[in-house]
Amino acid sequence: MNVLITGAAGFLGQRLARALLKRGHLQSSAGIAEPIDELCLFDVNPPAAVEVDAVLDAGANASGPPQRQSTQIRVRTITGDIRDDALLRSVIDARTTAVFHLSAIVSGTAEADFDLGWSINLDGSRALLEACRHSGVHARVVFTSSVAVYGGKLPALVTDHTPLNPQSSYGAQKAMGELLLTDYNRKGFVDGRILRLPTISVRPGRPNGAASSFASGIIREPLAGEPAQCPVDAQTPLWLLSPARAIEALVHGYELPTEAIGIARAINLPGLSLTPAEMAQALTRVAGTEVAARIEWRPDERVERIVASWPAAWDTSRALTLGFKPDADFDSVIQAYQSEM
Amino acid sequence: MNVLITGAAGFLGQRLARALLKRGHLQSSAGIAEPIDELCLFDVNPPAAVEVDAVLDAGANASGPPQRQSTQIRVRTITGDIRDDALLRSVIDARTTAVFHLSAIVSGTAEADFDLGWSINLDGSRALLEACRHSGVHARVVFTSSVAVYGGKLPALVTDHTPLNPQSSYGAQKAMGELLLTDYNRKGFVDGRILRLPTISVRPGRPNGAASSFASGIIREPLAGEPAQCPVDAQTPLWLLSPARAIEALVHGYELPTEAIGIARAINLPGLSLTPAEMAQALTRVAGTEVAARIEWRPDERVERIVASWPAAWDTSRALTLGFKPDADFDSVIQAYQSEM
Numbered sequence: 001m002n003v004l005i006t007g008a009a010g011f012l013g014q015r016l017a018r019a020l021l022k023r024g025h026l027q028s029s030a031g032i033a034e035p036i037d038e039l040c041l042f043d044v045n046p047p048a049a050v051e052v053d054a055v056l057d058a059g060a061n062a063s064g065p066p067q068r069q070s071t072q073i074r075v076r077t078i079t080g081d082i083r084d085d086a087l088l089r090s091v092i093d094a095r096t097t098a099v100f101h102l103s104a105i106v107s108g109t110a111e112a113d114f115d116l117g118w119s120i121n122l123d124g125s126r127a128l129l130e131a132c133r134h135s136g137v138h139a140r141v142v143f144t145s146s147v148a149v150y151g152g153k154l155p156a157l158v159t160d161h162t163p164l165n166p167q168s169s170y171g172a173q174k175a176m177g178e179l180l181l182t183d184y185n186r187k188g189f190v191d192g193r194i195l196r197l198p199t200i201s202v203r204p205g206r207p208n209g210a211a212s213s214f215a216s217g218i219i220r221e222p223l224a225g226e227p228a229q230c231p232v233d234a235q236t237p238l239w240l241l242s243p244a245r246a247i248e249a250l251v252h253g254y255e256l257p258t259e260a261i262g263i264a265r266a267i268n269l270p271g272l273s274l275t276p277a278e279m280a281q282a283l284t285r286v287a288g289t290e291v292a293a294r295i296e297w298r299p300d301e302r303v304e305r306i307v308a309s310w311p312a313a314w315d316t317s318r319a320l321t322l323g324f325k326p327d328a329d330f331d332s333v334i335q336a337y338q339s340e341m
Numbered sequence: 342m343n344v345l346i347t348g349a350a351g352f353l354g355q356r357l358a359r360a361l362l363k364r365g366h367l368q369s370s371a372g373i374a375e376p377i378d379e380l381c382l383f384d385v386n387p388p389a390a391v392e393v394d395a396v397l398d399a400g401a402n403a404s405g406p407p408q409r410q411s412t413q414i415r416v417r418t419i420t421g422d423i424r425d426d427a428l429l430r431s432v433i434d435a436r437t438t439a440v441f442h443l444s445a446i447v448s449g450t451a452e453a454d455f456d457l458g459w460s461i462n463l464d465g466s467r468a469l470l471e472a473c474r475h476s477g478v479h480a481r482v483v484f485t486s487s488v489a490v491y492g493g494k495l496p497a498l499v500t501d502h503t504p505l506n507p508q509s510s511y512g513a514q515k516a517m518g519e520l521l522l523t524d525y526n527r528k529g530f531v532d533g534r535i536l537r538l539p540t541i542s543v544r545p546g547r548p549n550g551a552a553s554s555f556a557s558g559i560i561r562e563p564l565a566g567e568p569a570q571c572p573v574d575a576q577t578p579l580w581l582l583s584p585a586r587a588i589e590a591l592v593h594g595y596e597l598p599t600e601a602i603g604i605a606r607a608i609n610l611p612g613l614s615l616t617p618a619e620m621a622q623a624l625t626r627v628a629g630t631e632v633a634a635r636i637e638w639r640p641d642e643r644v645e646r647i648v649a650s651w652p653a654a655w656d657t658s659r660a661l662t663l664g665f666k667p668d669a670d671f672d673s674v675i676q677a678y679q680s681e682m
Binding site: 114152161162163164165166167169172175176179180182183186187263264 | 508513521527604
């Protein structure tokens with residue numbers, strides 16, 4: 001089987017690529033482990049040589065994948081635009097039975113650049129689904145959605161029955177992507193799975209244009225000896241998931257039998273409900289008072305408005321029943337991040 | 342002010358055009374009656390000469406509009422494609438402060454022709470909103486949505502908090518149109534109002550591609566001495582609104598102050614909850630047993646699947662508070678239709 005990852009130069013994309021190379025297979029509907037023949041990494045940004053090497057190294061050094069040596073997996077990088085129908089149709093063919101659609105314009109950027117957000121997040125997703133439809137192989141498509149599809153007056157606990165009510169362009173684009181994928185699924189063009197991801201923390205690297213960027217920054221920068229600004233009130237509840245659990249969820253979401261999901265294709269993933277104040281306390285416990293003191297509390301109304309519209313916690317009983325795993329606590333999330341530094 | 346009606350050659354569009362010509366004005370945010378200078382009728386189908394005449398006649402014969410003679414309103418017909426950005430931007434300018442967006446591919450046709458439905462119902466709506474955004478006048482846009490945005494396991498009474506869960510491509514397209522318009526509204530590009538219309542009955546004319554076409558046919562055809570088939574079970578609950586109340590709702594929805602609506606721009610309109618069996622009983626009462634006996638009960642699984650996914654009734658307390666009016670009963674709806682035959 002060929003596996004396509006869009007947004008493959010991004011943080012989750014790179015990490016998912018490494019995980020799949022280590023694994024070497026994905027489980028099919030029938031519960032059979034299907035070996036991955038080709039991993040296609042699609043992104044508008046070319047993965048830097050060192051990053052491709054890192055992926056290949058990770059594959060070569062993988063310990064005992066159950067089905068085959070991951071070095072046998074062809075890794076193909078495609079640098080292109082997700083809205084390029086012709087390119088997508090040349091990349092997605094009858095062998096492409098697994099698609100992880102991660103490419104997106106992040107929330108803060110989509111809010112600032114209205115045209116770009118709608119173009120990439122809606123038209124790009126549609127072009128991808130069209131290419132899958134035309135390949136005719138009923139590919140499994142894992143689509144990442146977000147807390148940002150919720151908003152307005154929210155119940156304390158968001159359930160699978162809470163209406164989508166996005167209060168940002170990014171949230172509207174993700175909600176529309178969900179509806180689109182659900183219709184392609186209903187028509188039998190793809191086998192779609194929608195995973196609503198909590199805010200991912202701790203992301204390595206640098207701040208990005210996401211309104212939630214600070215949720216990693218206030219841990220990452222202090223640990224690196226740098227100050228970090230928290231642009232929301234210290235008591236703003238956030239809904240968090242570690243990168244490791246996010247990658248596991250993407251693979252698990254792919255491997256779920258289609259009938260286990262039913263007609264409601266979107267699944268709210270388990271997370272930890274924490275305020276920035278509680279995150280700072282966890283940082284103090286793990287790394288000490290001096291490190292945590294590097295967090296600067298500077299509310300920014302623009303960010304606060306977006307983040308405050310997101311739910312603080314959601315009922316994840318369905319996700320847990322389906323076998324998705326939450327993080328144990330945020331201290332261990334910080335420790336895991338430290339071990340990778 | 343200039344008023345644009347898209348889908349103006351359609352049944353509701355023609356009727357709305359006549360109503361606006363009779364009225365001669367629309368009320369602005371400040372509660373002031375603004376005279377209509379131009380009524381632009383946009384449709385892919387040219388309104389037939391007789392139909393334009395009918396509109397102009399209706400205008401010329403209108404009794405006492407409060408602001409000005411409706412004959413002073415310029416009526417402009419544009420035959421074109423709703424996806425034609427350049428055309429829309431030439432039609433919508435700084436004087437176009439009122440838009441009624443009625444053009445759509447109906448449910449049955451959108452289900453049968455996947456590409457056409459998505460193209461007209463999503464891309465067309467987006468092109469229209471983009472043209473409004475670029476006109477820079479924060480036009481009021483009335484968007485018609487549908488019972489079809491709901492589906493799946495529904496509560497007995499659908500409320501404003503029932504999640505959208507469309508089970509047809511048409512429903513998905515309308516739900517996405519709602520999200521899109523809501524984001525354009527939030528960004529201040531338009532002043533958007535979404536009216537979720539019940540199934541309109543009794544429509545004059547011929548059957549169309551809507552899955553709900555029978556809801557008019559089983560009254561209209563028997564009254565005309567012809568047989569009509571009911572493709573759904575006689576006990577399937579439907580949610581109905583008469584054409585007269587629908588037109589009143591469009592005008593009222595336009596005239597509501599923007600702050601009265603709030604951030605949830607979609608309003609579920611009042612309707613009558615009736616089964617085809619109850620509709621047949623009303624027809625018997627109004628026109629006799631012989632007429633009602635012309636209904637043939639022939640379930641069609643394709644239509645039944647779509648119609649059964651729609652809600653049977655919804656909580657319309659918000660709409661009633663906002664001043665929308667339901668029909669008194671279905672007998673009077675049939676009588677009103679007869680009086681127009």
